[in-house]
Amino acid sequence: MGDLLLAGGRLVGGEGDPVDILVSDGAVAAIVPAGGAGSRGGAGGFAGAERAERIELDGRWVLPGLWDNHVHFTQWASVSRRLDVGVATSAAETAALVGEALREAGGGAVAREMLVGYGFRDGLWPDEPTAALLDAVSGPHPVVLVSGDLHCCWLNTAALASVGVPAHPTGVLREEEAFAVHRALENVPVATSDAWALDAARAAAARGVVGIVDLEMAWNHEVWSRRLEAGHDLLRVEFGVYPQHLDRAIAEGLRTGDAVEVPDARGGHDPLVHVGPFKLITDGSLNTRTAYCYDEYPGSHRHPHPFGLLTVTPDEIDDWLDRAVGAGLVPAVHAIGDHANTLVLDAFERLGASRIPSGVAGARKPTLEHAQLLAGDDFGRFAALGVVASVQPEHALDDRDVADRYWAGRTGRTFAFASLLEAGAELALGSDAPVAPLDPWITLSAAVARTRDSRAPWHPEQRIPTAAALAASLGRRPERAGALVAEGDVADLAVVDHDPLAATPDALRTTPVALTLLAGRPTHRTL
CATH class of the missing domain: 3.20.20.140 (Metal-dependent hydrolases)
Structure with missing residues (x-):
């Protein structure tokens, strides 16, 4: 892994003056005022700068990685592959989303595969979720819906039978019963x-x-x-x-x-x-x-x-x-x-x-x-x-x-x-x-x-x-007081377009990230 010279950045929590940061051997080796490191191939302002890959930060802000x-993590990685039912405001509306998804998927072999949805929140619903409500739109197709807080699962009759609780009175499983369903859903090939x-x-x-x-x-x-x-x-x-x-x-x-x-x-x-x-x-x-x-x-x-x-x-x-x-x-x-x-x-x-x-x-x-x-x-x-x-x-x-x-x-x-x-x-x-x-x-x-x-x-x-x-x-x-990044730190760093300490909440929520380093190695880079 080669050295990096992050040129012309500013340190979050610092004075706001541009600096050059040398990253070497996975750590922040030196921080000097911008321009003090010298140019590529020139007389470096500190040892190693002339050999480092130079990344121009153009005044962006440097902070520790988050x-x-x-x-x-596995559930987070899987959730985008599941039917999103988080927008539903009632049990009936949720069941309608399930029915629509099944109609779009078609019948045949597909109808025997489990449909997994995620994101329902029934705390304010005017009606009760039941297995019968899902059965009406799914028939023999097994359906499991995972609540947005992960502590509850709503199943139809076919899915209840597949996870070993065919006689459940409502189809709504909470806490350990729900966690058992989560484990049953972990049947995706590990690759x-x-x-x-x-x-x-x-x-x-x-x-x-x-x-x-x-x-x-x-x-x-x-x-x-x-x-x-x-x-x-x-x-x-x-x-x-x-x-x-x-x-x-x-x-x-x-x-x-x-x-x-x-x-x-x-x-x-x-x-x-x-x-x-x-x-x-x-x-x-x-x-x-x-x-x-x-x-x-x-x-x-x-x-x-x-x-x-x-x-x-x-x-x-x-x-x-x-x-x-x-x-x-x-x-x-x-x-x-x-x-x-x-x-x-x-x-x-x-x-x-x-x-x-x-x-x-x-x-x-x-x-x-x-x-x-x-x-x-x-x-x-x-x-x-x-x-x-x-x-x-x-x-x-x-x-x-x-x-x-x-x-x-x-x-x-x-x-x-x-x-x-x-x-x-x-x-x-x-x-x-x-x-x-x-x-x-x-x-x-x-x-x-x-x-x-x-x-x-x-x-x-x-x-x-x-x-x-x-x-x-x-x-x-x-x-530490002052700048959040200092010489000697492990170079787990993020480079962002604006100073988060001065950003509005809306701007903070959508902060653009230009570069992420893990021990000095880029794991994300747009520069």
Whole structure:
């Protein structure tokens, strides 16, 4: 890999004066005022400049490459191949979309293949989804529709039989039953799935992404080892380990922070894939009305779990965390309802910060994933316990109307990013893709604007400064005042057309990315 000279750029967080940046051996070797590096073949202003490939930045802005701290990468890669039913506003309208898709597909052998759709959100629908409603438009053709929050699946009778639950009363499966359906859908040949994943990685790199935390519900060690061997080298990856795989992870000696090494994979001394956190899910989601709350959901007489669903008991949370931490795996625990969040923070308190693995795990801290609805007394506990709030700002815009209905009177402490920061909590931003797009500029805009259209911002008091949102999107980089890129940094960089710290929320959402570098190697380039 040759050296690069990024000429005439400006540093995000810096003084705004043009600079030349020499990238050598995967790191930022030197930063000097523009023109100080000399021209190609001339007397370089610093060693190596005369040999470097010169890329003219023409005043563009340089910042560290961005991370998405919560994705389900294989599902994200697959979702564009599924029927989009996210625009539907009722069960009947959704069924009509399914019927139209089946008519367009035709009959014969095609009619025996499963139709998979994605994106329905039934929290505000005026009618109920049922297997019978889908049967009326699909007949013997199996149909599975995955909810936009991934916590619910709606199946017709043929699909229910194919996944082993033929007698289900409604065809609407939630939480673990839904996750079992997700696993049943993982029947795409791995070569096809991995090709889709490579496409998704290219798209992410084109948005300035250099790394993801992949919390796919799979044995991710095998998945990413295979992808590395096949040449997937566009992203850094930290992958999660779920309870169903914990015994295997312990038996194979996997610890958070361990590098995954495969023959002939790129990365050399800077491996791209690492073991990430132990992921535990303790409750459901808002739209599915399974987020575990202190208060009953309105209309809960129609729902089997009036307070939401706690999927593991407090004792089980303790046991899982104790086993994982004892094996060297740092926890990342899902909690959305306020009661679930309290229980998880209680478990972290009982666990004790001194128990969290260190050393090979590097700077990874335990995370509470989502932290969507919080009790007032719990904001300060994040900082006190050293737990990072791993949050997804775009969810606030997806969920604002359903939250106003089901969490009325409590939405001031929903997606409460400013309150978390004021209480001293550390934030990590992500998308939860495919629940929201894997695009950190969309994430950043949602965090700083609390709206994405002509609607008034939702709880604008919970907006956070762009600088804070950006800091929460950079992975575990050293904190520093001033410019976000400095000499000696790993050259995971993004080059964008405008200064994100000065951009309007709308401009931030659509930020053009001209160049992405991963350890000095271009993974996306338009220059």
